[in-house]
């Protein structure tokens with residue numbers, strides 16, 4: 694069976710909600726899903742996975758420190774040994790909509806993407822015809838906004854969660870296709 698690992702950080706639950714919705718999409722494609730917060734995630738979880746998805750809230754314009762700690766302390770061991778090469782990878786994030794722009798969301802996703810590629814993973818983007826893209830779309834992955842332009846709590850929209858569900862489906866399908874294929878020499 695295809696295994697999809699979703700690793701995320703979340704203080705107030707929005708990123709967790711998005712992670713759970715991505716998991717739902719992956720399960721719809723028949724994948725076995727491991728959903729873990731960054732501090733609980735082990736090298737064994739990463740090795741077992743065929744697809745790996747990193748998610749983070751935007752904190753001060755970039756990724757949450759627990760995700761970065763996990764990448765530096767856990768993922769780096771496997772990077773040294775080239776153990777994750779050829780798996781499938783993807784990212785997602787949540788932030789506020791302060792100023793109606795979502796400051797820092799791209800940097801958050803791009804820095805996690807950079808780490809995934811460093812680890813030798815094949816990146817799955819979010820194509821612009823994905824359902825929900827008009828509200829959650831960034832080519833890097835789904836982006837959910839838990840607050841409005843004036844920092845009022847809004848919660849994630851159905852469209853943002855729909856994009857997240859499809860992201861999970863895409864990763865599960867890609868991981869299934871690529872699993873066991875000799876790719877890199």
Ligand SMILES: Cc1cc2nc3c(=O)[nH]c(=O)nc-3n(C[C@H](O)[C@H](O)[C@H](O)COP(=O)(O)O)c2cc1C
Pocket residue numbers: 702703704705706707708709750751752753754755787788789790791795796797798837838839840
């Ligand atoms: C310390 C801190 C810093 C934040 N900085 C930003 C930021 O720079 N840009 C942004 O869009 N949202 C920022 N936010 C808002 C969160 O990214 C947003 O509320 C997110 O959905 C929270 O995710 P969570 O519910 O999974 O913890 C910040 C929140 C906290 C707690």
